[in-house]
């Protein structure tokens with residue numbers, strides 16, 4: 001098989017996204033599995049894009065957190081006349097959150113809180129290091145078999161969303177999670193990630209995204225001026241506290257949302273422990 005950098009032996013293709021293909025590979029030097037993300041050929045001649053890809057790989061590599069996929073290495077390989085750009089990451093054995101939601105239909109309150117807390121922990125760490133994800137969506141969240149969350153594509157996502165790939169599946173897929181300011185093509189910051197996480201939480205607990213439409217534009221417009229149906233309208237068993245948290249994340253105005261991932265974490269944890277208390281209360285029959 002193909003060996004990149006005289007070091008990473010490609011084993012099999014494990015996924016495909018808007019800007020890259022992902023392969024499982026074996027690092028010959030350290031004798032361990034890795035995930036190698038290879039930039040799609042159509043972007044190889046786009047110098048601006050390559051620059052962003054590199055810059056964002058560096059940003060992602062600077063983060064070290066249990067809920068963020070580790071970036072190990074980057075490289076360029078000349079194969080024939082073509083250059084192949086790739087990024088080497090920690091290999092995650094598990095499923096994407098998208099797959100999990102699809103399989104289960106929707107998640108329980110416990111699972112939703114548990115995953116949301118872990119994603120918010122990842123965001124808090126990144127934001128403290130001045131890195132905004134900009135593409136928080138269930139495809140970019142991996143869950144290991146023992147329930148540990150690993151957020152992928154940190155920072156790398158920016159390369160994809162600011163370049164000219166507006167018609168690629170990447171942006172079409174992401175628009176469901178776009179913040180209003182992102183949908184407008186405006187300034188995005190930490191609060192955009194919080195909005196996107198709010199949409200992901202909404203999808204976990206209800207099993208569906210709040211806005212659907214015939215085209216990416218129509219969905220983007222709904223993020224800008226549409227009204228979100230509260231989760232309890234869809235499923236009355238959703239705890240009020242959880243609905244409140246979600247609705248505070250998905251406010252149109254950045255200043256009406258949680259102002260930091262830390263603030264969001266505080267409410268999520270408070271709710272998690274109050275649910276545990278309720279559970280104990282309701283089951284203490286003896």
Ligand code: ATP
Pocket residue numbers: 014015016017018019020021022035037069089090091092093096135139140152153169170171173
């Ligand atoms: P986009 O490029 O639009 O972000 P995406 O996130 O679906 O789309 P990729 O990030 O290229 O695409 O990843 C494609 C798939 O590869 C993922 O959905 C996941 O199944 C798998 N994958 C990505 N990173 C890893 C990893 N570190 N370990 C294991 N599998 C991974």
Ligand code: MG
Pocket residue numbers: 017139140152153
């Ligand atoms: Mg991805």
Ligand code: MG
Pocket residue numbers: 017018135140153157160
């Ligand atoms: Mg991606």
